[in-house]
Amino acid sequence: MTSTAAPAHLPTTAADPFAHEALEDPLPLHRELREAGPVVHLERYDVFALARYAEVRAALVDWQDFSSGAGVGLSNFRYEKPWRPPSLLLEADPPRHDAPRRVLSKVLGPRALHRLRERWAADAEALVDEVLDRGEFDAVPHLTEAFPLRVFPDAVGIPQEGRENLLPYGNHAFNAFGPDNDLTRAGAPRVAELSAWVAAQCARDVLAPEGFGADIWAQADRGEITPEQAPLVVRSLLTAGVDTTVHGLSAVLYALATHPAEWERLRAQPALARVAFDEAVRWESPVQTFFRTATRDVAVGGTVIPDGRKILMFLAAANRDPRRWADPDRFDLTRDPSGHVGFGFGIHQCVGQHVARLEAGSLLTALTRRVARIELAGPTTRHHNNTLRAWGSIPVRLVPA
Template identity: 35%
Template sequence: MTTHGVFQSEINLFSDHTLLNTQEVFTQLREAAPVVYLPANDVWAVTRYENIRDALSDPTSFSSKAVAFNPQMNEILSGTSLAADPPEHGPLRAVLTDNLSPRAMRSMKADIYAKAEQLVKDLATHGSFEGMADMAVAFPVSIVLDLIGIQGDLRAKILPWGEAAFNLLGPMNERSQQSMPIAGELFQWTHEQMRGTDLAEGSIGRNIWEAAERGDISHESFGYIVHQILAAGMDTTITTIGNALVLLGQNPDQFELLKQDPSLVAATLTEVLRLRTPAPVFGRLATKDIDIDGTIIPDGAQVALLYGSGNMDPRKYDNPEVFDITRNAVDHLGFGYGIHACAGQGLAKLEIHGLVEAWAKHVESYEIGDVVQRLNNMTRPYESIEIKNIQLAKVNA
């Protein structure tokens, strides 16, 4: 529906139907217009690849002070690199990138790959396993908790804390309301209770604490940054590992290509992120009237950048619905783009590359059984994935 030159839709970005049918809904919006106003959410959705990438390149016009879709969470996120604009963004981001730099990641690669290899070998020999709990969740959780330096009983709380925090990036719907008490425990721990001495020596968490002690960042920012790593460092990686298992299992021709040419591991991840964007929408705040292909997004409006829609835009990618690991879509939006591109993508790549490489090495074939999706306002995880009828590669049979 077009009103005064603005295309409107009754779609609710955060309804159960949209969460369960994201690609179908995003296709409808994308093919309707480059910008669609959604009264149900009071947001202006940017739907096409080039427009989304342009917006991510322009933090002056598209501020991250409304990265969430409710004012309470945007207030809580104030002071984090996720919700900061230049010049405040630079120092906050630097603390993250210094500890997650390519050099730091290189030193971790051998250990992460060895752990991935052992996990895959153990699971594959069983002939079947639960893909989410046994692999997609277990592996990144153990890696990230060690990285942050979290010890003791707290380790069991981190995963539900992170998932709740992602729910709260959406509007204050029923899912967010239910997540508030759980996420509140995370906020309380990171902002009030946590001390550097609680974190293991040499960990990223301890290094960030020491940066605060030196005065490089505020002590308040220390809690925010650790909170960010915990909330975002696992959930999207967990979702992507699950997606990789499902897509490779449902497309045995592509799995065969990967087994024949292990150099396609990196391209496999980019294609998984493109086709199944783990966090397919993020918010921004329009700081002025913005003209996108003739539609004016008004100053002060909440904007929804539909990463998952841009990644499926046929104006950008040929046959975007096809899972093709030779596509090598390195310019996908799965990790975002610009100054807010995922700071932890180096770690995510190491974890997922290690698992995918080991999986292709040790498994000849497998099947996907029952798959159950879990509803989250911001991510698209599976609740469970049945991995069955695993045939080991000949070198392991």
């Protein structure tokens, strides 16, 4: 692939959004990109960056000009072979995207979530009881990873054995959306093993007779999708349904631990659990970036992005754009966070977002009932990933109510 030089008037930066310094603290780079202009050229990767809310949201909605079908990572499927069969939801455009999206929207719809609500509430209460007995503990393995790994694979219907593979598989899948750097290479030795394990879980005879997986196969029996598409739709759940929720839960727990007044507000009004989770997704943006590919010469903010070129959308920068949000760096439960792009927007918006909200609501509600204060009990550490804003460790102390 030959690249075209960036237009002379276009702001350009040598900054690397995938460098460890930027992954540790991306906020300075996000401010720099937003202030530079509506479009910025990232010379290291020869891609066009959008960091302001208006441009990011417009690109997310405009799938005709900003295609997902050439991959939502740096790799351009027009010219490069993907490392695994592309996702029928995330890495496809209409019409190929339509039937799988329609099926998954139905499978993850209100009826399914209503069925899970009581069970997940009980699971959350049990987990909170367990961690309260610990006193001080690391919230990442014992709470924010433990809860999704307890409830979501059961809901999909995969066997107990091997579930520890879900997090490293998802971690590599999201790293692979970035460049071929040390993070991507670290996961490479296990790619074949983990991919084979995940693929095996998507087979009809491996899945439980009841659950999201079985429901997807039932839709194939009805002719809504093909038998070849069914395992790929199940795989979409396993790829994107665990890590993202884990990091969203970590984000809201850290936010509440460091904003005691907001925790008190939530305890007084547990119905704010959904607002708390969405505000944390806006504030931390567990999914930091996604790529699109121009399907023609597209004009954005006075710049023409040429056909076939990659566009990097900074969802996290858009979610703190002062042009859209008042006091954007503040975590604030009096804010209406709806409209954030942490789950994407348009036809490719996260199809499992209501599942994540139910997981978060179950856990937060259980915490408000049993916990008077959430306090940090030691230094926190980040987990670096090319796409995700993640926590490695959040030592906490829960003070019982």
